[in-house]
Amino acid sequence: MEYINAKFVSQKISKTRWRPVSSTSLQQPEVFATGSWDNEDNKVSIWSVAEQGMQEEYEGDPQLLCEYKHDGDVMDLQFLDQERIVTASSTGSVTIFRHYQNSQTLSVNQRWERAHYHSCDNAPCTGVVCNSPEIVTVGEDGRINLLRVDHKGIVRTIDNADSSTIHAVTFLRTTEILTVNSIGQLKMWDFRQQGNEPSQILSLTGDRVPLHCVDRHPNQQHIVATGGQDGMLCIWDVRQGNMPYSLMEAHSAEMWEVHFHPSSPDHLFTCSEDGSLWHWENYTTTDTPSFLQGGRNATITSRSTIVPASINQSLISSWLTSDSTKGRLETTNMLPSQTMSVNSLDVLGQCLVCGTDGEAIYVTKQVPM
């Protein structure tokens, strides 16, 4: 296992995200943002892992570039674009920060104060996802908000979208989102429709285990992975049925985040309250050449409804392979020793960053792929 660095930062990290690199360049990401929680003064910080000099091996610590005070816990954090970060706060507000790279400072660009609220108290905003210029937020008040950058008010609210807390949200298509809640349901919402009802509800039968995180397959929009309170990883196909495609026992405590690798979707990463970060590798052993496998060529998969029998197996994503002889799943724990809860992770290219409740950030630039 390659060496993974730990840096102690005197704040419990709730979210870490890499700054996106432009798709044309082949560079590895160099800058990441973190948000803290459970502090009297919470902060949003920007760090750099750029190497000084021409070393191959990355051995240095992340360097703090700048930080800014944040009101309330940072419940979720996303990069809107190269310069702007959206955060969701436990006070119910949603804030856009702007990072000025010349002066290495952060400042507040825009804020929606009570995007989420209860009748008597504040309601934390639990998740935020963006598809510039639109931002969708969800909260403990069961509300879904559609916001637009530079638009002062809230563009659209779905009140009482859920009777329980919505924990996470992700975009399925540009106008469709998927939310997960604390009674174990996935709900699909279509913004083109006017009503306040979800277009589809999926859930596990049996125990209603709260779901905490959701992520969509980068190339195939119908495949979604969720993780919940019991630490089980579920893969769903939202086109068909009401049931998850597969259930895998993973962690021994809540799974906080699940991520498909954006450019190699056969790799999945999960992190959990039990202090481990798992790297899932899905090996398929079919004979067909790799360029016909799993959704590389998006036009083929979206056009054909009847898949030709000869290349049947290869066009279905390896995650939905039910034939166990054709594939195997390997998992590796990426953290060296028992740590406190790993709250967040992000992976881009070959770089992985994660933050823990032990007030440490772990960075590795050599994720084995």
Added chain:
Amino acid sequence: MEEVDVEPAITVIPGVDSSQRHMGFVWGRGDILLYETQHKGTGSGEAGCPLIHVVRKDEDIYSPILRKLFNESHHIFVGLQQSKEETSSKTKRPQFVSVSKNYRSVIRACMEELQEVAVSTRDAALSAQCCSQVSILLAVELIWNLCEVLFIEAVPAGSLLLHLLDWVRLHKADVDEKAQEVLQSDSPARHHKYWDVVICYVLQGRMDEARQMLAKQASQQPAARSMFKTLDSLMKKMPVFNPAGSQTLTEFDLKWRHWHEECELHLQDGSFSSNSNLETICKILLGHEETLLNQKEQLSTWYHFLVSRLLYTHPSVKPTELHYYAQSSMDLFLDNRSDPEPLDSILLVAFEFDIHQVIKDCSIALSNWWFVAHLTDLLDHCKLLQSHNLHFGSNLREFLLLEYASGLFTHHSLWQLAVDYFDHCPEFGRIYLELQIERVPLDTERKALKVLRICEQRQLAEQVRSICKIMAKKAVRNNRLGSALSWSIRAKDAAFATLISDRFLQDYCARGTFSDLDLIDNLGPAMLLSDRLTFLGKYREFHKLYGEKRFAEAAKLLLSLMTARIAPRSFWMTLLTDALPLLEQKQVIFSADQTYELMHCLEELMSGETEPSDKRTVQEEDIETTKVELLRLALARNLAAAIVKEGTVDSL
């Protein structure tokens, strides 16, 4: 009641005149709330201080740099506890030494960072605070290092002095800086600090470096070459004990005495009389007390004096002999000071191998339990602490860990670390955890989930119930009934689930429709948690069946809700009213038997309602009577139709 060890420190509260008024106070978890009372001591009756003061003893846990110390040492602590079960204590000594070195490296890292901040900041108060923290950490590391050498490594005579020399060298590193300065100057031999550097090297037993420096002087004075050569050879020949070698301690001792005599000879026959510096060096090599004492400036501390003295008078010192030398060294070195500093007395006690006294003195001197808790835990693992039962039952290690962890628990963020410390206190840890974990403020669901996970992993069922109840009540107050229900399901709290179901039913009665259908429709096996919840689920099912026009099944369900006594009595009227449309249908839905049962239920309901109805207005009375009349009529008609239908013989 024990006597007080030290006079308690007095803290003055600004704004409160304690001579005029009495102060009231109340203990918090780690701090005290103070206020001025109305009781007048002496003085006039003017208004006093309207403020409440929070007095906190431990400021260290709020320092951002020291937080790293707490986190990293927590990591090491947990690792140490988990490796406990593996091997026997003989083979574990090197492991304990490496754990001790880990702790010390963490302290040093913190010190360096604090030093950087102290130097670079422009805020004078912050700089002063950092400097004081640096000096405390320096002292702490010094004590820890000595404890590691004496207690954990516990090397025998011979190697003992070598380790002590290392200890002193580590803590007196400024000689290297001075040496650099001298070497980089144009003419090192004539630098004003040149001789200081040489003597420092000799005092620390660093013969090679000293000889190298002397060589520079030697090259400058060719006339005195023979003198330098003699001294050089003396220094080169000084025997050094090699623990890995085959030489025994007695052999070494013999060799050393020979060497000592040779030095004495050279001093006596005046080889160095022409150069006072060289003569001083020779006297140091002989361990002359007076000469050593004259070097107070280079030594700067009594323990350096102690080690140098031992090096040149008794290098094969045994651990048990240390404390004689320590006491006398301290007395000689600090002759005009009356009271030794706390650090000095702690070191002296360490040289006496009185571990308990070391811990006790450190506890008193430091404001934070971090150091004593971790050191005691490590020493306990080395099996060096006798089981020393304190008045309140637990042993010393557990007491200190509990105190430390309790202090951590008051911190808004570091409370999570404290949980692991409580886990490793077998006697009282669990009770402390039970009491403390309930008092963690729960602002968000995510934090509540983490706290719950901690409780569930340790089977703290009471705390799980109470936390879920707190969250459920908050949710109910904000009208988030779905959230409230999922919290009661987690706690398996039937009573609260009943309460929530009642709320749903009340909503239904008030508005005529159900709210939160996505929740009620998807209850699943959680429905069985409470009767009321089951009723709610089934009632909703009835509505669904009715909506799908599956009247026979709906009717059956409705009846079973009443007869199986799942429905609360107060709801029966509503259920019967719901039955009305079914009774009024063209086709007969309720069979004769079912109708009899319905009538029975109605009568039961009516007979039960004999309480005075003065809370109802006349109008409501009228409506009630009309409803009952209608029901009776409908039931009778249905009964008739049912009997006819069942009595009809098919004409086939």
